[in-house]
Amino acid sequence: MEALFDVKHATLSEHITNILASGELDDTSVGFSDKSSGGRKPKIYNLDMILSVGYRVNSKRGIAFRKWANNVLKQYIMKGYAINERRLQALEKTVDIQSRMLADALDIEELLDS
Template identity: 35%
Template sequence: MSDLIIYNTPDGKSSIALYAKDGSVWLNQTQIAELFATSKQNIGQHVSSILKESELDADSVVKNYFTTAADGKNYNVTFYSLEMIMAIGFRVRGVRGTQFRQWANRNLTEYLRKGFVMDDER
């Protein structure tokens, strides 16, 4: 992948690695499930619904990348763009979804435009 951005949940229970590439941020279903504190199956259902309803176009929000797993083998893994992550967040409707959307609106837009974000809270 490319640049790495770390999102820490406000409750401190999770730290998610977001990958910035091609003008967006990318996560796989397992990472999105952790981000929104839900199951991978639930995320898969939301992805299917979003694409079936033509809310988003798969060609612009879904990409496959080869990633190296803990076993040292390369696997073709499906990743989803920030647009898809946000759309899923609206459907999940949890506190974590709201917290991530607020953080993303404050930080990711600036990062993707400028290539950096100043962490003023520190």
């Protein structure tokens, strides 16, 4: 999360400690330790903790995260859904390619039948 929000480890730890101390989230449900070769076991946090920290950090990346999260939330509330534009464009390209391939295959069949 340090890289995600562009904050120092101490800042991140402070926010996590405050989130847990306030009862906003429960320590037993937000993360788990991962074994690493460095001897230190880094904690991996779930989406609840990432969102909570994202709404607390005061960095450019934190601000960008909040703008993004608010936009997605607003779309869900207003439309009932949010659209992933990249996936939609990829799907449209796939459908276009498959349509052209099908049209070409049908043209070939027509030529062979005549």
